[in-house]
Amino acid sequence: MDAWRSDPTLAMCAALVDGAELSSFVGGPFDVRAVVAGIRPEAKAGFLLDEVPWEHFPQGHRVKEAVHLLHTGGSPAGTGAGIVGGMCANDMRAAAVLAVPFLIRIAADTRHPHRANALAEASAPARARYFGIASRDELLLHRANTPYDDHYDNYGVEVTGYPAGWSVAAARTAITADTALLQPLLDDPEPAIRIDAAYALATAADHEHAVRAAFRTRLAVEPDPVVRAALVLATAETTRAHPHPPTSTWIREQWQDRTQAPEVRLAAAIGWLCLTDQPAPDDLHATVDHLATDERAHAMEALPWMAFAGGSRETGLRRCIRKLLHPKQPDPADCDDPWCPRH
Template identity: 80%
Template sequence: MDEWRTDPTFVMCEALVDGAELSSFVGGPYDVRAVVAGIRPEARDGFLLDEVPWEHFPQGNRVREAVHLLHTGDSPRVAGTGVVGGMCANDMRAAAVLAVPFLIRIAADTRHPYRADALAEVSSPARARYFGVASRDELLLHRGNTQYDDLCDDYDDYGVEVTGYPAGWSVAAARAAITADTALLQPLLGDPDPAIRIHAAYALATASDSDRAVRAAFRARLAAEQDPIVRAALVLATAEATRTHPHPPTTTWMQERWRDRTQAPEVRLAAAIGWLCLTNEPAPDDLRATVDDLTTDERAHTMHDLPWMAFAGGSGETGLQRCVRKMLHPEQPEPVGYDDPWALRH
């Protein structure tokens, strides 16, 4: 943390601790939302990294170097995507957000050897406090808005990062960056690689979707998708987008999916989880019976390929098992043992 104290943004965080109003920093050089919004399209497309003020945010220069190495393909992937994911895991998202537009462009380049790894990291800064989160109240939940005048709600909802930086600002900036590039991400829903299709859905689920275009893209792709795990990803992405922008017909559609015995078990489980997160209604008996019947150990590990489930797991539980316990059997105690969010991801 001593290195962080030499970072210019520490001045802002220190001022906040001393009682300064967060609103006084809105739109300034330390507001990552304003910085990301101000990156020129030519800089994004041309990877003009020197135009981005990386140095304004904790470990920003480290992120810049990682993006450069990843873009040029001159390094092992851990030097690129590993930095972004690692910083988010350590609750330091502000600088990682600056990488999002560039990671999207790497992912969209069908010739890039690390495009899948880049895409897997795109939405990491857009989600906060999601390790081990598996309850109806918090899974698939986005708080706040990307607009500057809603910054206080973001700040209150998300708290601060380990550096003291307002976490809501980082999340809002990441979501805005993904929203701005939905035209690059949507074609990836039909990519030949199933992992690309899954992570494209995972990233797009964080986009602001007030006109429901992204949700419509999920439904359209679902009609053509054959892989049951990718279909489950599209269902969860639809639920996440709907949680941000409620749409009762989609909630009903979720209910129809988990009741439909012609659907793949993975799809029915994803729809059941999505429906539970979209309603406050008690879980009906047929949902409980369906979920308990379909949640086998083998299927729980198969569904761990879905990032929603991978991040929800912990304490020796897969994400699916944890979701089932938290959502349908809250009386059951937490597993005993060290809660390592990375344990089931290797």
């Protein structure tokens, strides 16, 4: 315990445990929101990693090394982007947030061999508690807090004691600052890149609705039905953060439109349910029951919203349908076998 309290990477967390006021750290060297906002554009572009105070945040040295290895072409498995995703899965986002601007630049480099891995991890710190989350109240939810909003209680604290809301806000600030780098990826030749770009952009602050407009623009020309579903879910997520009734109406029209691909209609039904507190109408139930085949549920696992929503025995689509439309149904028994099939 004494070693933990004296660890400089946990200084703020230890002080909070000892009764210090969180407000006393706002804007300081242990406020990851301030640190991210203060990274110079030249440092981001030049990967000047030594300018970033990784040492102020738990496991920061590991994240710095991961970014370095990924940038220089090191293996992304375990030593690169996987470190960032793994830390977020373990509810340790503060240091992972510092990697976001650099991951975005790797993803934007069309010549980089690990750009897809970098992009897939870039938005992980921008969402808290999203593994297995599929309820109407929480799916597609990220709170549009201002950068220095101290009301982080809705997110609680990370396993280290660091305020999780600060990490999420910092990650969203980093993504918002780089929307100009991410938006062109919506037109990337690779469907997986287009999906992950939409997933990342959905967490950006979008007060001027430019991001939502970019989703709609891409949707007008997108040929892949699963990518189209991603664009609909991304539109719903950004609309939940920045309410826009006409867009909510448009999303409802998508699941009612029989000319749309089934994946799009299912994504629109899920998105609309998360944007309204109205009871699910009978025609929505009928649409979902008809379209949600096992084959389609597995195909939609390519969408990170669905992949992260699922459980050990359920695909993300099945879990969303159960949680959104039949919330009183119990969860299926967990499976200890990591290769347990999801249905």
